[in-house]
Amino acid sequence: MINFVQKRQLFFTIAGVLVLLSAVALMVSFVMFGQFMRISIDFTGGSLFVLQFEQAVDGDAIRDVFVAEGYSAPIVQQLGAQDSHQWQVRTSFPESADVTHLVLEALEARVGPIDTNNSTVDTMEPSVGAEVTRTAVLAVLAAATAVLLFIWFSFRRIPNPFRYGVVSIVAMSINVIVTLGFYALMGILGGWEVDALFLTALLTVIGFSVEDVIVVFDRIRENIVRHYGEPFELVVNRSVLETLHRSLATQLNAMFVMIALLIFGGVTIKPFIAVMLVGMVSETFTSLCVAVPLLTWWEERQMSRRPGAALA
């Protein structure tokens, strides 16, 4: 039988290493791109073209057209295989989004025919980006507050609800940092960018990160009463083991769906799904291996000073 509480040193070390690695990924990204994570035009404003040409074309010719149409510093990249003729162009925001469609006409005229059925164009004015950023910050704050209130509500009847709240927040923070670190890493390796969907995934991770904690804590609450007099460590460990099947079974099912989407789903939602998957794995780990042992350590420390106080 695994003793979750006794292995806490190992677990804390693993959590520490994960946080450290995430910090490294964020720093490397900052050094490489000047941003902790690569930020998409959703937030900065700008234009992103994914163009499917019908024949082989020259990247320099594409760049020239964009420059001629008044876009500054376009970054032109070929996507996929050499013979797929798919190109991606990222530029700053043009003078006005009104001219977006003009550059397509110019490309068709001067570079080659474009299959518009398989192309996407995205232009966002910087002011929209600023508004989106503001809302995003608000949403994250709202989510954190909501989680706090929720924990406070869930544990209002047990002793020391504050501690339960704090360890849940610690677990959640680790999740968020690991998720950000993972995304920074994928930004370096795969060019993933923070967009509206990334924030959606992050908020979902924040929302879900309390669920496992609450189920375990719920059981601890129940077992404290049922096995009155047992050492706290034993009660906690029993509760973890009792809920372990459920936690793992639930995570597995969610993961089945996400892995299927990751492998077989469309390419546009891959980063979105991957973030949720990483967040969920991290969530399972932090709730069982960080939040629970941390709570035990805190309660025991107090009990060794004032025996029985935690049960008051």
Place this chain on the structure above:
Amino acid sequence: MNRNTTLALILILLLAAVALYLVVPTTHPAWVKSAVAFWQPESVRSLDFRLGLDLQGGLQVLLVADLPDGGVPDSGSLAQARSIVERRVNALGLTEPVVQIRGNRYIVVELPGITNPEQAVDTIRGTALLEFAEPPVTVDFMNMPTQVRTTYGQTALTATETLTLPLFTTVMTGEALQDAYPYVNPQTGAYEVGFKLKSDWAAFFADYTSRNINQPLCIILDKSIISCPVIRSSIPGGEGTISGGFTYDGAESLAVQLRYGALPIPLRIESYRAIGPSLGQAAVEKSVRAGLIGLVTVLLFMLIYYRMNGLAANLALTLYVLLNLVIYKLAPVTLTLPGIAGFLLSAGIAVDANILVFERMKEELRVGRSLLGAAENGFARAWTSIRDSNLATLLTCAILFFFGNAFAAGMVKGFAITLALGNLVNIFTAIFVTRTFVRVMIAVMGERINRSPWLLGL
């Protein structure tokens, strides 16, 4: 099996049959549509899935009222601008275009499945069509019609009733205009609209007017006559005025229309998204396949791990999927790619409630409770955990929805809506439906299960 359970079972089977019938892509008779989707406006009532822009392909533009100093337009003129944009969009003949006001200065235009975004943008934002045209000799000058045809853009005219209108000969269009402004005639004190032509048109206009002195020249806006002044003298320098008994407001509004189009406020495109229709098509196919693979894995896992209980949960999950799809059709919910992901994720999480119950049930059986007692206890005691975790998810969805509302994309909102709907449906299927199935199972084969606990995964 007691009467209540029998009744519940019949109810569930009926619900499943109706849901299945509504979900399968067959042609549903009109009375079925009006019976189950009576709240949908008749013109768009349908039992098809609504696909969002990212799945169908199309164009989304975010228009912002472009007032000087970033001012906010009054709601009346924004609403008027919206309805003008909508009228223009409808002229494109697309199915289900969306033109909505967002916030106090945005208008979102979504044109699903459009193949020619360039033309659409021109249509939406295009300035009103101003023409300087000669009336045909047949028209009584004192009794001008209000609606006319012109030689410019003849091919664009399709409606047959307009063919009877008099045909005016276009001399010049609004293209030639550089500026327009309200103007008070110093001689008469009347309000007029002054205009200035671009330099390359000024010479043309000077020449034209010198050749047509004492001839009427009509000023036509979007094919209706504004005024038909008579050319008194040659107009050199490309500057002139339009008189027509204007009030100040009338002159001001015509000047604005000439400058910005017939919109009461100037609109600027702030974001522009065009998604190729084939990309959306491919995304739908991939998501459906991925979803099927994921869900079948979940069904297999539940069956292998929880055996008979798993079977009950799987039947409930199947109903869960059907019910969600029916709600998408009836509500209706516009499906986006993240929306589908949210639905699939919610289906993966939906079994969580059942897992909580079944694990509880196993524990109760291990301490020696009877089969039925363990089942009832399992459902009763797992309830607080189920309620809490569902509440947490709903809370997350509410925040996501608020966050997504600020986006024009609607992708975030799509995810929040399907996830939240899934949660609500789940509370029904995971508790009521699964419990009924488990009760039926115990009533029918309780003996066998008691003899071989293996059937419950013990």
